[in-house]
Amino acid sequence: MTTTEAPAPPDIRLPATAARTRHTLGRVLATLARSVAIFVPVFLVATFVTFALRSLSGLSPARIQLGEEATPEAVARVEAHWGLNRPFLVQYADWFGGVLHGQLGASWTNGADISTLIGLGLGVSLSVATFALLIGVVAGFALGTVAALRRTTWVDRAITGFVTVISVMPAFVVGIVLVAVFAVGLHLFPSAGYIPADQGFGPWLAHITLPAVALSFDVVADVARQLRGSLIGAYRENYVAGAVVRGLSPRRIFFGHVLRNGLGPALATLGLKFPALVGASVVTEWIFGLQGFGRFANDSAQAGDVPAVQGVLVVSIVLVVAFNLLVSLVLARVTPASQRGV
Numbered sequence: 001m002t003t004t005e006a007p008a009p010p011d012i013r014l015p016a017t018a019a020r021t022r023h024t025l026g027r028v029l030a031t032l033a034r035s036v037a038i039f040v041p042v043f044l045v046a047t048f049v050t051f052a053l054r055s056l057s058g059l060s061p062a063r064i065q066l067g068e069e070a071t072p073e074a075v076a077r078v079e080a081h082w083g084l085n086r087p088f089l090v091q092y093a094d095w096f097g098g099v100l101h102g103q104l105g106a107s108w109t110n111g112a113d114i115s116t117l118i119g120l121g122l123g124v125s126l127s128v129a130t131f132a133l134l135i136g137v138v139a140g141f142a143l144g145t146v147a148a149l150r151r152t153t154w155v156d157r158a159i160t161g162f163v164t165v166i167s168v169m170p171a172f173v174v175g176i177v178l179v180a181v182f183a184v185g186l187h188l189f190p191s192a193g194y195i196p197a198d199q200g201f202g203p204w205l206a207h208i209t210l211p212a213v214a215l216s217f218d219v220v221a222d223v224a225r226q227l228r229g230s231l232i233g234a235y236r237e238n239y240v241a242g243a244v245v246r247g248l249s250p251r252r253i254f255f256g257h258v259l260r261n262g263l264g265p266a267l268a269t270l271g272l273k274f275p276a277l278v279g280a281s282v283v284t285e286w287i288f289g290l291q292g293f294g295r296f297a298n299d300s301a302q303a304g305d306v307p308a309v310q311g312v313l314v315v316s317i318v319l320v321v322a323f324n325l326l327v328s329l330v331l332a333r334v335t336p337a338s339q340r341g342v
Contacts, residue, residue, distance in 0.1 A: 136219025144227030192289030
């Protein structure tokens with residue numbers, strides 16, 4: 001007697017998985033296209049306004065190099081050397097062409113290549129800002145999640161009070177306290193200076209830890225508050241009640257529904273925080289003796305070095321747009337479950 005095996009039912013999970021993958025990829029590509037469409041006109045307008053600052057400022061390399069007592073003939077000779085006697089639009093076209101090739105011009109004060117100067121300072125500031133952002137994200141997500149899970153308890157109140165206190169503490173005050181306690185008092189970290197990562201990961205990490213901690217307090221507070229509020233709001237949604245009715249475990253409800261719906265505001269906050277960390281680290285860099293991007297921008301502005309300031313503004317624009325694009329792509333990938341109909 002022979003038996004005939006019943007044919008196996010078709011696996012419908014693979015087409016569904018492929019459809020979800022295509023849908024996610026489509027969202028990411030659509031977000032990328034929208035961001036690029038926004039970036040191009042914003043970059044054009046921003047660079048034009050940035051270049052126009054020289055004409056509006058009335059500054060001249062001749063005044064910096066020759067002093068206020070320079071004769072008109074000497075001023076005209078220096079400005080001709082820098083090409084400032086040409087029409088404004090011709091100057092802008094040449095400068096913008098250089099920007100597209102990564103060339104930001106030469107400094108009025110010493111003639112050095114601005115791209116090289118900014119690159120040296122930007123490496124320091126990006127190291128500190130990235131580590132500060134990492135500290136802020138880890139600590140902020142941990143505090144915000146615990147506060148949301150223990151809402152209305154003493155734990156929630158303690159965390160809320162803590163993040164409120166650190167949110168109003170200036171970074172330079174925190175930096176001074178950190179130097180006094182951990183560098184001078186306990187000798188656990190160096191008090192100043194910077195060592196590149198290619199000269200040793202340990203020394204590099206030791207030199208950026210204290211300034212990164214000083215800058216991270218504001219990130220910790222904002223991320224924790226945003227995440228706590230969005231998670232509590234997500235717990236009140238109907239899809240969470242439906243998940244409870246279906247018998248899903250609290251862990252699965254939190255990670256599969258609540259967390260994915262509550263990540264949006266906290267991630268959006270990071271889009272503004274990282275460029276702000278890079279640009280707002282002037283005082284912190286002075287405290288810790290770092291020759292970073294913020295300090296270079298401050299020194300260039302005080303010296304009236306317009307090409308250097310223009311280069312700083314262009315790099316800042318690129319940082320803001322690039323990081324916000326990255327955050328938008330992450331948000332497009334981590335779409336709230338409620339928008340997917342689950």
